[in-house]
Amino acid sequence: MQYSQKVLDHFMHPHNVGKMENPDVVATEGSPACGDQVTVYLKVDEETKKIEDISFLSYGCASNIATASIITDLAKGKTLEEAKKITWRDAMEALDGLPPVKVHCSVLAADTLQTAISDYEIAHGLKEVPNFGKETILEELKKIIYPQVGEDIVSLKMVKYVGFDKGEVLIDMNMMSFDQWRDNVAEEIREHLGKYPEVKNIQINFP
Ligand code: FES
Numbered sequence: 001m002q003y004s005q006k007v008l009d010h011f012m013h014p015h016n017v018g019k020m021e022n023p024d025v026v027a028t029e030g031s032p033a034c035g036d037q038v039t040v041y042l043k044v045d046e047e048t049k050k051i052e053d054i055s056f057l058s059y060g061c062a063s064n065i066a067t068a069s070i071i072t073d074l075a076k077g078k079t080l081e082e083a084k085k086i087t088w089r090d091a092m093e094a095l096d097g098l099p100p101v102k103v104h105c106s107v108l109a110a111d112t113l114q115t116a117i118s119d120y121e122i123a124h125g126l127k128e129v130p131n132f133g134k135e136t137i138l139e140e141l142k143k144i145i146y147p148q149v150g151e152d153i154v155s156l157k158m159v160k161y162v163g164f165d166k167g168e169v170l171i172d173m174n175m176m177s178f179d180q181w182r183d184n185v186a187e188e189i190r191e192h193l194g195k196y197p198e199v200k201n202i203q204i205n206f207p
Contacts, residue, residue, distance in 0.1 A: 036060025167200030
């Protein structure tokens, strides 16, 4: 597998690594694709809403460490509003790319940062808890990467229909039975949506 020099540098000498004492918020996310995890710690200035300090712990692969390292670099010193705009694509770009099967590692790092920001905002009354609905489902599906090409399943038009009614999620997928990643994607969908208390049942249909 071909890694860029930047990925190797951040893997060998990660920035902002380690547990933080007295953080304002801690978030941990796991990737259903591989079982790896990232924890992000934030310290936020209450007045300016700037990220004063950020660190991470990784329980995962080389790309997991490299993307968490770069994403914490990108977020440090930014306001929460600015940091909210940081995506996995920014992390990939800053690292000069990742192999397609490793793109999900950057999604995990970006997701964990966003969860930490969102948790901070909710805890400090800066944000209302959004109503769960089709929008939330679509946002979650955009975080699921089709490993073969390293793009999310919504951009790849693999999602034909999304419905939500009284706790029932219905998703029609555009993936053939011979697709080797079908079960893996279905499992990721269940993991992503299953964490919402509003979701009682998830039905995924394939052609
Ligand atoms: Fe799991 Fe990279 S293979 S985060």
